[in-house]
Amino acid sequence: MNEQQPEMEKLVNEISVCTKCQLHLSRKKAVPGEGNIKTRILFIGEGPGLNENETGRPFVGQAGNFLNELLGVAGLKRQDVFITNVVKCRPPANRDPMPEELSACAGYLDRQIALIDPLIIVTLGRFSMARYFPLKRISAIHGQGHWVNGKMIVPMFHPAAAPAFCMIFPFCRNTCRQRKIS
Numbered sequence: 001m002n003e004q005q006p007e008m009e010k011l012v013n014e015i016s017v018c019t020k021c022q023l024h025l026s027r028k029k030a031v032p033g034e035g036n037i038k039t040r041i042l043f044i045g046e047g048p049g050l051n052e053n054e055t056g057r058p059f060v061g062q063a064g065n066f067l068n069e070l071l072g073v074a075g076l077k078r079q080d081v082f083i084t085n086v087v088k089c090r091p092p093a094n095r096d097p098m099p100e101e102l103s104a105c106a107g108y109l110d111r112q113i114a115l116i117d118p119l120i121i122v123t124l125g126r127f128s129m130a131r132y133f134p135l136k137r138i139s140a141i142h143g144q145g146h147w148v149n150g151k152m153i154v155p156m157f158h159p160a161a162a163p164a165f166c167m168i169f170p171f172c173r174n175t176c177r178q179r180k181i182s
């Protein structure tokens, strides 16, 4: 067990019983995130959907299959990266997360990022992009990496809605090679 593991487990336990926002009222299972906590690549989606709410796992179902496929194109597996969301409980009927829900949940993601300390953060969709580029439109900057506080932030469309998501992979491969992390 590495030194981050106990802290990540503590975080998972907190998220599982969290009542900081109204999304806890309709969840079946919170979805803290999963993957390799020693990875250099973190993916941040929006929020759990129907299948994620049932299983407690991020990016399962159709969008998850697409993500797995595209990770494979880059020579990566899910266990090579960490995948999480900006909100850890499902917004009813897959509506957009509300500002107060994003705000209530932000501390968990902050702690995950501090623990994992990734070099590359791929944001999937508008809400995770807005953590780093609040004034930008995703259609204008998807696939373009920018250094923010020592991390390469790569905004991408959500895989459920984005053939252009594929643009990440050559970029990720090149960055990893340059940094000798893959």
Ligand code: SF4
Pocket: 015, 018, 019, 020, 021, 022, 023, 024, 030, 087, 088, 089, 101, 104, 105
């Ligand atoms: S979405 Fe986040 S803040 Fe809201 S109840 Fe779930 S874990 Fe807590």
